[in-house]
Structure formats: structure tokens, C-alpha cells
Amino acid sequence: MDSTLSLFPLGWQHYLLGGLFIGAGVALLYLFTGLVGGMSTVFSSTWSFVVQRPFFQQARFTESRGWRLVYAAGLVLGALVWWLAFSDGTPLSTGVPVWMLLLGGFFVGYGARLGNGCTSGHGICGLGSLQWPSLLAVLTFMATAFITANLVAWGLA
Known part of the structure; x- marks a missing residue:
């Protein structure tokens, strides 16, 4: 079996294109406004x-929340447009239990x-x-992700 097929069963091209769009969007935001x-x-x-x-x-939150909400809405709408344009309309789902998703979200938020x-x-x-x-x-994020993915793959987590 092709190793890219096992890592990316739905293909890798849309990940590349999505990454290019995200990078371009962030670069344009910074270039035109100086905002991160x-x-x-x-x-x-x-x-x-x-x-x-x-x-x-804090002022850094209250003074920037307007543009940040527009930024977040653009990300959500962009994902919706992508899904409507390039999917068969079937919602994607995961076999991960809800409690694990919530726990993972907590750890991601804490880490952030x-x-x-x-x-x-x-x-x-x-x-x-x-x-x-x-x-x-x-480097810390990636090392943690590699370790976690391997622990899950080995059935240790």
C-alpha cells in the first residue's frame, strides 16, 4: 500500500491548497494591516x-475584538465554502468519543x-x-504531537 494513501486516505492536495490559502491570508492580513x-x-x-x-x-482583547470576530467568521465561512464546493455533501465525522474531544480541547486550550x-x-x-x-x-507542539500519535497508534493512550 502506498504510504501517502495510509497517511492521507482522502488525498494530500487539499491540505496543501488549504495551507497555501491560510499562509496567504495571514500574510495579506499582516501586509495590509500589520495585524497578527x-x-x-x-x-x-x-x-x-x-x-x-x-x-x-485587557486592552489587547477589548480593542481588537471587532476585527478578530470578522477574521474568525471568515475562517468559518471559508471552511463552509470549501465543503460546499469540494465535498459530496456528506458531513465528516470521527469515531473519537465526545469526552475525548472535550478533554483534548481542554489540553489544547491550556497549552495555548x-x-x-x-x-x-x-x-x-x-x-x-x-x-x-x-x-x-x-518544536514543542510537534514533539508532543509525534509522541501522542505514536502512543495512540501503539494502543498505549
Whole structure:
């Protein structure tokens, strides 16, 4: 069996094209506005609408939440357009139990807060602007992902 078929059963081309679109979008956002489009800050700035705790009421969240909501809506709408244009209309699903998805989401959120950013912020924006802390963050993300994927593949997790 072809190794790319086992790693990417639906093909790899759409991942490449999606990555190019994301990279171009982030680059254009920075080029035309000077703004960095990391998603963990979008999440935190959105919470600033409803949570009055001092962390969420920082100026960096409250003053940028308008454009960040538009940015997030563009990502969601882009995914919807992609799905409508290139899928057969069948929703994708996973065999992963809901509790595992929630637990994984908690760990991802905790890691993003601990690492002062998420994979999109560090991996796309930070590496693109040659920031040393982002390189360290991405290496940590990737090492953790490799270890976790192998533990799951071996049935140890």
C-alpha cells in the first residue's frame, strides 16, 4: 500500500491548497494591516464580550475584538465554502468519543495559554516573522504531537 494513501486516505492536495490559502491570508492580513492573526487571541478577545474578569478585559482583547470576530467568521465561512464546493455533501465525522474531544480541547486550550499562543499564531505568524520563541513553541507542539500519535497508534493512550 502506498504510504501517502495510509497517511492521507482522502488525498494530500487539499491540505496543501488549504495551507497555501491560510499562509496567504495571514500574510495579506499582516501586509495590509500589520495585524497578527493567531486564533487563541481571537478566542480570548471573544470571551471579553461576556466575561468581566480582568484577564479578558485587557486592552489587547477589548480593542481588537471587532476585527478578530470578522477574521474568525471568515475562517468559518471559508471552511463552509470549501465543503460546499469540494465535498459530496456528506458531513465528516470521527469515531473519537465526545469526552475525548472535550478533554483534548481542554489540553489544547491550556497549552495555548501556557505557550502564550496557539499553533496558528506561533506556527504560521511567528515562524513567518522569524521569532525565536515561536520556533521553540512549534518544536514543542510537534514533539508532543509525534509522541501522542505514536502512543495512540501503539494502543498505549
